[in-house]
Amino acid sequence: MRVCIEFSPSGPVAVPAQYNHAVQGAIYRCLSPDFRSELHDLGFGTSGRRFKLFTFSRLIGEFRRQGPLMIFRGPVRLWVSSPVSRFITELVNGLISAGRISLLGQELPVSSVEVRERPELGAEAVVRTLSPITVYSTLLTPDGRKKTYYYSPFEEEFAELLEANLKRKAGALLGDGATGGVDVSPVGRPREVYCTFKGTVIRGWVGRFVMRGDPRLIEIGYEAGLGAKNSAGFGMVEVVDGD
Known part of the structure; x- marks a missing residue:
């Protein structure tokens, strides 16, 4: 909802x-x-x-x-x-x-x-961002320092990490992991934006995306948000026509 x-x-x-x-x-x-x-x-x-x-x-x-x-x-x-x-x-x-x-x-x-209420969602939905989607990994540099790397929608890891994140949310919400998968791909050229939250600069993307796969994961992405830092105002989407 x-x-x-x-x-x-x-x-x-x-x-x-x-x-x-x-x-x-x-x-x-x-x-x-x-x-x-x-x-x-x-x-x-x-x-x-x-x-x-x-x-x-x-x-x-x-x-x-x-x-x-x-x-x-x-x-x-x-x-x-x-x-x-x-x-x-x-x-x-x-x-x-x-x-x-x-x-x-x-x-x-x-x-x-x-x-x-959430609209009826099937195995495919075209969505538009209402707040930026951010996807990142925390990596270690050769000297042992932690570094945050933010992925773009045109890197394979973007879709892979979005899917893994949605499966973890499914486990948190439903008590079990989703067996199906989901792919989230950009429609056109999403726009890169930078936001600051509590002193940390966060890289995100706004635009249209298409979600294809397990309807349960698509529903969770719609309601709980796509990507990371959702409760900080990231990853909210709305369903739009695919035209």
């Missing part, structure tokens, strides 16, 4: 271009204290890497650049998605109860909250 939240601020809203951490914090504050701590500290999964299993879009609305800031005027929308029903329920209840969120010291009144 996913939630479309619309805010109607009374005046302009100024945010830095790298606002993901602030939005993530606003989402967490909508959750009950117990669930917030459980999600933040533990996440989902039985062994190995654990996942938060939610993702969110970039802020959507009319804005202009003013130095390092983005100045939004008028309605602002945010999409949040998760395959975990409790997360969606707590988020919606928190938004309705508070009636607003605080974003970098600015109060944004909530004008509408709309919950949308």
